[in-house]
Amino acid sequence: VREKVRGCHFLVVVIGPAWKEILAERMANGQEDVMRLALRAAVQEHKPIVPVCVDEASWPREIDLPFDLRPMLKYPPAFVSEGQQFRENIQWVFDQIDLEEESEATSTVQLTDFEDLYQGFLAAYDAEDWEIALDFLERIEALGEMQRRPFKLQLVQYMRQVKSHIRFEEARPLYEHVMDLADTDPDHAWDAFQLFLAEYPEFGDPQDLEGQLCPIPPEIQHWLVLATDPETEVRVRIGAADQLAELGDPRSGVGLRPDGTPDISWVRVPEGEFIYHYDKRQELPAFYIARYPVTYVQFEAFVEDGGYEDEYWWEGLVKRETEPSLQRWASANHPRLRLSWFDGVAFCRWLSDRLGYEVRLPIEPEWEKAARGTDGRIYSWGDKYIAGCANINEVTSGVGPNNLRKPCPVGIYPKGVSPYGAHDMIGNIWEWCLNSAQDDDVVDVTTNEKRALRGGSWLSEWMFAHSVRRRVQLPDSRFPDFGFRVACSQLPVVTDF
Structure with a gap:
């Protein structure tokens, strides 16, 4: 639901006369409501909401809504029912949609504004010059909203990839430093290793420094596997963790x-x-x-x-x-x-x-x-x-x-x-x-x-x-x-x- 809302320009919400009661019943039973999920996502993603009340449904009061949905009340609703005002109300809905589309259009830039920057980025990316590639991406991003959404998503993916490459390049010499410490100063190597994992968890431990610096005896390893296995029943995990407490939790x-x-x-x-x-x-x-x-x-x-x-x-x-x-x-x-x-x-x-x-x-x-x-x-x-x-x-x-x-x-x-x-x-x-x-x-x-x-x-x-x-x-x-x-x-x- 969140991904679909994130991909839209605005959310049209059709509210029937029984929605408040259905929402309250599902909340009381611990069930999720699809409309609530969509509305919450729209509020959190700052997507405009166009509310439409049908079949004489009333617009909810603040007290009728959970806290996460109350921000939707700032959007004025349309009341659509059979009769003379039907066409006027439907036209009001279309006018609201047109306003949102116009707002979206004013924030876009033409592709020609960043064509040179994009070509520069591709050259840096192919050369694996990640710092230069990131600079080009940030300059493209500063231009504003892209007209073609697939292209915008591609740039987001590129940004993640480039930043990941940069972090790996930063991490590699630090990991090698910890490897040297493991041979020359094991006491300080453990502290340095912990700090490294905190800063670069995505790099992992390719040389199993943890096993070298803190070897775990087989009898403790058995209980450790049981205590941390998500598929093991919880009381068995507790019993295994209690054994670790007695033996020395590693x-x-x-x-x-x-x-x-x-x-x-x-x-x-x-x-x-x-x-x-x-x-x-x-x-x-x-x-x-x-x-x-x-x-x-x-x-x-x-x-x-x-x-x-x-x-x-x-x-x-x-x-x-x-x-x-x-x-x-x-x-x-x-x-x-x-x-x-x-x-x-x-x-x-x-x-x-x-x-x-x-x-x-x-x-x-x-x-x-x-x-x-x-x-x-x-x-x-x-x-x-x-x-x-x-x-x-x-x-x-x-x-x-x-x-x-x-x-x-x-x-x-x-x-x-x-x-x-x-x-x-x-x-x-x-x-x-x-x-x-x-x-x-x-x-x-x-x-x-x-x-x-x-x-x-x-x-x-x-x-x-x-x-x-x-x-x-x-x-x-x-x-x-x-x-x-x-x-x-x-x-x-x-x-x-």
């Missing part, structure tokens, strides 16, 4: 480095625009977010290093926690729970000191983009909840057979991974964000303002556990399903090692 980002510092596996979220909440487009610079929430063993490193005794980590905070909270599920690879926002800020200060670069809680726009990508999907995997993709209560609302009634080890729902590779963004635990709940731009940590949590938890039903849902609490709240993951604006350069 997954990057779950445990500790040899020096006792939490081993954070970063995923990179590229710069650019994304759909925030239901219909707001927002730009963000590139940033990094942890692949998993902070685990029990990782937070215990902070506790055992005097995190609650050293006033330095709590300086300027309205409240200083004096001791860690107790956790019922105290397994090494479970997320750390019963954490306040203050716990999270103090932990990030301590971890920044240990790592040598700034680590913090994510702000809400960062968390949401990392969870859903750029296309406005409601869940990390798409627009509709799919049973078995997250640790939530599926039973009460009838969307699936699973209700574990407890948190589970991190990273054992591979079908629910986000577009950038972050796990457990939906379900398992609510995650604290840095900013004030009233304003995304306010990140002052010296106030007692309420803060937002995102993602839902094992206690949540599907309508309360998705990428747009927020929960607002006082920053000293330590509920049994509250935790956090960390973020970072800039990582060290691989060649620093």
